[in-house]
Amino acid sequence: MTQFLARRVALGLLVVAGVVVLTFVIARVVPGDPASNWVGPHASAAQLTAARHTLGLDRPLPVQIWRYFRGVITGDWGLSIHTHQPVLSDLATRAPASLELVGAALLLALALGIPAGLAAARWRDNAPDVLVRLASVFGVSMPSFWFALILQLVFFQRLHLLPVSGDYDPSLNTTHPLAVHTHMPLIDALASGNWPVFKSSITHLILPAIVVGSYPGGVITRMVRASILDTLGEDHVRMVRALGFPERTVFARFALKPALNPVISVTALVFAYSLANTFLVEAIFDWGGLGSYAADAIQSLDTPAIIGVTLFIALIYVAANLLVDVLQAVFDPRIGLQ
Amino acid sequence: MTEVVLSEGELAPPRSLRAVLRANPLLTAAAALGVVLVLVALLAPLIAPHPADAGSATHPLATFLPPSSHHLFGTDPVGRDLFSRVLYGARISLAVAAAVIGFSILVGLPLGVIAGALGGIADTVLMRITDIFLAFPALLLALALASVLTPSVTNATIAISITWWPWYARLARGQAASVAGRPFIAACKALGLSPTRTMLRHVLPNSLTPIIVQASADVGGVILTAAALSFLGLGAQDPTPEWGLMVNQGQAYFATQWWLVTFPGAAILISALAFNLLGDGLRDVLDPRRVVERR
Numbered sequence: 272m273t274q275f276l277a278r279r280v281a282l283g284l285l286v287v288a289g290v291v292v293l294t295f296v297i298a299r300v301v302p303g304d305p306a307s308n309w310v311g312p313h314a315s316a317a318q319l320t321a322a323r324h325t326l327g328l329d330r331p332l333p334v335q336i337w338r339y340f341r342g343v344i345t346g347d348w349g350l351s352i353h354t355h356q357p358v359l360s361d362l363a364t365r366a367p368a369s370l371e372l373v374g375a376a377l378l379l380a381l382a383l384g385i386p387a388g389l390a391a392a393r394w395r396d397n398a399p400d401v402l403v404r405l406a407s408v409f410g411v412s413m414p415s416f417w418f419a420l421i422l423q424l425v426f427f428q429r430l431h432l433l434p435v436s437g438d439y440d441p442s443l444n445t446t447h448p449l450a451v452h453t454h455m456p457l458i459d460a461l462a463s464g465n466w467p468v469f470k471s472s473i474t475h476l477i478l479p480a481i482v483v484g485s486y487p488g489g490v491i492t493r494m495v496r497a498s499i500l501d502t503l504g505e506d507h508v509r510m511v512r513a514l515g516f517p518e519r520t521v522f523a524r525f526a527l528k529p530a531l532n533p534v535i536s537v538t539a540l541v542f543a544y545s546l547a548n549t550f551l552v553e554a555i556f557d558w559g560g561l562g563s564y565a566a567d568a569i570q571s572l573d574t575p576a577i578i579g580v581t582l583f584i585a586l587i588y589v590a591a592n593l594l595v596d597v598l599q600a601v602f603d604p605r606i607g608l609q
Numbered sequence: 610m611t612e613v614v615l616s617e618g619e620l621a622p623p624r625s626l627r628a629v630l631r632a633n634p635l636l637t638a639a640a641a642l643g644v645v646l647v648l649v650a651l652l653a654p655l656i657a658p659h660p661a662d663a664g665s666a667t668h669p670l671a672t673f674l675p676p677s678s679h680h681l682f683g684t685d686p687v688g689r690d691l692f693s694r695v696l697y698g699a700r701i702s703l704a705v706a707a708a709v710i711g712f713s714i715l716v717g718l719p720l721g722v723i724a725g726a727l728g729g730i731a732d733t734v735l736m737r738i739t740d741i742f743l744a745f746p747a748l749l750l751a752l753a754l755a756s757v758l759t760p761s762v763t764n765a766t767i768a769i770s771i772t773w774w775p776w777y778a779r780l781a782r783g784q785a786a787s788v789a790g791r792p793f794i795a796a797c798k799a800l801g802l803s804p805t806r807t808m809l810r811h812v813l814p815n816s817l818t819p820i821i822v823q824a825s826a827d828v829g830g831v832i833l834t835a836a837a838l839s840f841l842g843l844g845a846q847d848p849t850p851e852w853g854l855m856v857n858q859g860q861a862y863f864a865t866q867w868w869l870v871t872f873p874g875a876a877i878l879i880s881a882l883a884f885n886l887l888g889d890g891l892r893d894v895l896d897p898r899r900v901v902e903r904r
């Protein structure tokens with residue numbers, strides 16, 4: 272077990288090193304000159320040289336890679352060209368809003384996906400199954416940016432039901448000022464008992480969470496269905512059935528629990544995917560997280576910021592994978608023995 | 610209906626194409642839709658009512674016309690017929706998907722089969738390289754790559770291809786490794802066949818089925834990714850009739866001119882849906898260990 276975990280961690284670190292090199296390579300293929308973006312089009316040659324020096328572009332390539340590596344480890348992720356702030360501090364202020372959005376989306380996806388997957392497996396090849404399978408394919412096939420616009424059109428423009436921009440109603444700032452601890456308005460409002468802001472945050476969260484949750488919802492539903500169908504074929508479930516337990520008990524007590532193991536891993540994987548998916552959604556809902564930061568960075572050719580976001584999400588992805596391996600090794604002792 | 614998983618050595622009896630399609634109505638519908646999309650892509654110049662509108666033509670007197678019998682999907686801010694542009698969009702999306710998946714198979718399949726059949730150091734190196742690529746969500750890596758290239762359909766295709774091939778290398782490797790361990794490959798060795806011949810004639814053909822399934826399901830994923838890049842301004846540029854770009858261009862007007870966003874986006878959804886269903890259906894049908902018995 273310990274040996275297994277040590278191996279997984281070592282492998283994870285190797286992947287992280289590779290990820291850092293890969294992001295560096297991407298940053299270096301830039302056809303444009305990052306320094307001229309930094310100083311703007313009307314700069315003098317001297318300003319350009321100074322900017323090259325500031326950004327470290329006048330050093331030889333191996334030195335740049337080394338400095339890049341050292342920077343990533345020591346927390347110096349470069350300066351953003353469009354905010355003129357350190358990328359890492361930008362990421363720190365932007366990440367909580369995205370985590371709140373993706374967290375809400377995943378909760379929604381799990382809350383709908385697990386029962387839907389169960390129902391599909393229970394009534395396999397009958398109406399509920401066909402319906403659930405269709406819905407889950409819709410979920411994974413949905414272009415999120417388009418879904419976001421259509422939901423805005425229906426729920427805001429036509430029905431005037433839900434707000435579509437920002438994280439809560441800014442007019443509440445004067446009447447019910449919010450104490451900021453986590454940069455997640457929902458959590459902050461809950462922690463300080465600020466109910467008007469809490470209610471406003473919930474209504475602002477619904478539409479973006481549905482959009483971001485559509486892909487994970489589809490993936491989780493399919494995974495639950497497939498995994499339960501696999502488990503139902505196993506000997507222990509056939510035994511339970513042969514003993515005459517009602518179908519309800521078979522599902523709830525014996526099939527569901529072992530079937531949820533792969534669901535944990537797929538949830539961790541779609542978590543990182545959804546963070547990347549916010550690039551397409553946050554700007555539409557004016558949500559101040561990583562996604563709209565990245566969209567702004569893309570518009571202004573802000574390479575350090577784009578590379579920073581990419582690296583950040585890749586690191587979360589590696590960490591999530593590692594966590595899944597550890598959790599599964601803990602829950603399933605067979606894994607450690609391989 | 611019960612499912613029987615056959616033990617190794619037994620294979621499902623062959624079924625006629627018609628029987629397979631009748632048993633899988635969703636697969637049939639998806640295949641039909643896929644064929645229609647390919648036909649639309651191929652025949653766009655013949656069926657589009659205003660072929661010139663797919664390019665840079667402008668009609669200042671016909672801007673923002675709502676959908677009508679003359680302009681089925683309405684017209685855009687410079688008066689181009691949206692229906693014609695959406696039809697032409699199928700060409701771009703399917704061409705990008707074909708290029709990305711073709712490249713991924715061309716690169717990933719040989720690498721994966723060699724790694725899986727040989728094992729050892731080649732295997733370890735390839736798997737660690739793919740580990741690094743797969744540490745990024747495909748969309749994220751494609752975005753980062755596309756953002757440092759000059760935005761165009763070609764560069765978006767290159768960016769997506771670079772992120773996509775490791776999946777095929779992994780898939781082919783797993784399949785080849787399992788085929789290489791089977792008795793008939795040992796028999797090839799015992800018969801004195803050269804390793805190259807064994808690999809090309811025996812390991813490779815027996816590793817293909819999951820690749821085919823994956824390729825058909827991936828068309829949807831590539832279409833979505835390419836449209837996302839264009840939506841963010843990292844892919845197709847005006848006047849290219851690309852669906853993601855058209856949604857982006859319609860965004861500013863969507864509160865009043867709803868058709869500008871709705872139709873191109875629906876085209877993305879329908880194409881992705883068709884190929885995802887096709888991939889699912891093929892996976893069910895082609896998995897030879899699985900037969901479905903009707904009671």
